[in-house]
Amino acid sequence: MTTLMIEPAAGRFGDYGGRFVPESLVPACGELAAAFRDAWADPGFRAELDELLAVYAGRPTPLTPARNLSAELGIELLLKREDLAHTGSHKINNVLGQGLLARRMGKRRLIAETGAGSHGVATATAAALLGLEATVYMGERDMERQRLNVLRMTTLGAEVVPVTTGSRTLKDATNEAMRAWVADVDGAHFLLGSVGGPHPYPWMVRELQRVIGEEARRQAPYVPDVVVACVGGGSNAAGTFAGFADTGARLVGVEAAGGAALTDGAPGVVHGARSMVLQDAEGQVAEAQSIAAGLDYPGVGPEHAHLAATGRAEYHTVKDDEVVAAVRRLARAEGLICALESAHAVAWVLREAGTPLLPAGTRVLLTLSGRGDKDMATLGDVA
Structure with missing residues (x-):
């Protein structure tokens, strides 16, 4: 992997980015940014991730x-x-990195959102490998059209929570996953699957991908x-x-x-x-x-x-x-x-x-x- 890339100032890419979250999540986002910054500069962390990417992810x-x-x-x-x-x-690249980071931070549970189910399956996989619990939020409509991935997640030991609000797709699953993080911010890590969300997620996920x-x-x-x-x-x-x-x-x-x-x-x-x-x-x-x-x-x-x-x-x-x-x-x-x-x-x-x-x-x-x-x-x- 590459050396540490410069963190975007204030978590912004030009006019975009930032951290627009409830007050209760501001410290959690700050803690996560500091933890990733420290881990990404740690040769031991990088070596462990590189080994997993090679011998586990292929x-x-x-x-x-x-x-x-x-x-x-x-x-x-x-x-x-x-x-x-x-x-x-490609989802496995991100979840292995965030899973190792969550364990390093002392978190016991991964919370994730998923649409097609690929990120949910990868999260469930990493949780099983690293000895963590996994809760995956998925829109009811997506669960119907991605039944195979729902079965894969449950087989791996994850709890899949159907989301019945709104369009019952990825947007609503993300809403519910973030609410769950607010409720268990000390014990859980929100393992966001894409380069969206509040800082440091856009930067962190891009670096892992x-x-x-x-x-x-x-x-x-x-x-x-x-x-x-x-x-x-x-x-x-x-x-x-x-x-x-x-x-x-x-x-x-x-x-x-x-x-x-x-x-x-x-x-x-x-x-x-x-x-x-x-x-x-x-x-x-x-x-x-x-x-x-x-x-x-x-x-x-x-x-x-x-x-x-x-x-x-x-x-x-x-x-x-x-x-x-x-x-x-x-x-x-x-x-x-x-x-x-x-x-x-x-x-x-x-x-x-x-x-x-x-x-x-x-x-x-x-x-x-x-x-x-x-x-x-x-x-x-x-x-």
């Missing part, structure tokens, strides 16, 4: 040339295979012209972009058309951070809609809002039908079944190959953030 994940699609599309496409990490997605981008940069035979990843809250994209931010590569995030906070949102506060947020006419947080439960979220990580505002990264949208078609085309061309979330990035590449955005010969690196086992029922429903 890192480094490979960089796979998509030769068949490349030939069809007239571009060079490389796939960073986070679908091959333990538990089936930057292993994706740093590996990919070492593995790639060249600096790609374009680096692409899907964006909901945005942790896999933030981790990928971190490895290429100091290069000339274009950074491209792909949002769900029905949950495009960067494309259709406005500045606002959600879950403790100022970022771009989907809002209704009265300025209330609006519901997001996506076939991918992990992207069914009305906000985005504040660093992504800053990257968009400064022009360092660009963000595009794709529709649900394009996503389904992308899953099937990748499967039939390369023998890889990716998650619906990851398929947003694939769909954008399929759509834009041969256009001015991705002219012939463009070298593209795309992060496959997860595998698609969890989405088979959803794909069957739209067959």
Whole structure:
């Protein structure tokens, strides 16, 4: 892993970020920031995490040339295979780091939110490994469409709490997880799964996920012209972009058309951070809609809002039908079944190959953030 990166001043990325939380959580956030700062500078902590990433999570994940699609599309496409990490997605990188940090802080329980269930499964996995309890909040609607991951979490020993309020999706699960943290702030650690939330989460999660981008940069035979990843809250994209931010590569995030906070949102506060947020006419947080439960979220990580505002990264949208078609085309061309979330990035590449955005010969690196086992029922429903 890299050396300690500079902590954003006051937890802000330009106009975005910060710490907008109830008074009871201000000391907890401060304690967490100090603990992460100390741990991230500790060679012993870093060595323990690196060992777990290597011998338990299966890192480094490979960089796979998509030769068949490349030939069809007239571009060079490389796939960073986070679908091959333990538990089936990039989420394990973050939860192992936060799990070790929680144990170092003397916490006995992990509280997590989940949409697609991938973060919940990873949290349950880390809790079992590290001897911690795990409580995962999940929207009732997401539990219905991600039944396999619910079973995986309970098999691993986690308590899965259904959330029946609001849209019964990720936003509401996050609300309930944060309320649970307030109620047990001394004994529990809130293991947030993405680069949102109050400081230090956007910074901490990006640092724990930057292993994706740093590996990919070492593995790639060249600096790609374009680096692409899907964006909901945005942790896999933030981790990928971190490895290429100091290069000339274009950074491209792909949002769900029905949950495009960067494309259709406005500045606002959600879950403790100022970022771009989907809002209704009265300025209330609006519901997001996506076939991918992990992207069914009305906000985005504040660093992504800053990257968009400064022009360092660009963000595009794709529709649900394009996503389904992308899953099937990748499967039939390369023998890889990716998650619906990851398929947003694939769909954008399929759509834009041969256009001015991705002219012939463009070298593209795309992060496959997860595998698609969890989405088979959803794909069957739209067959």
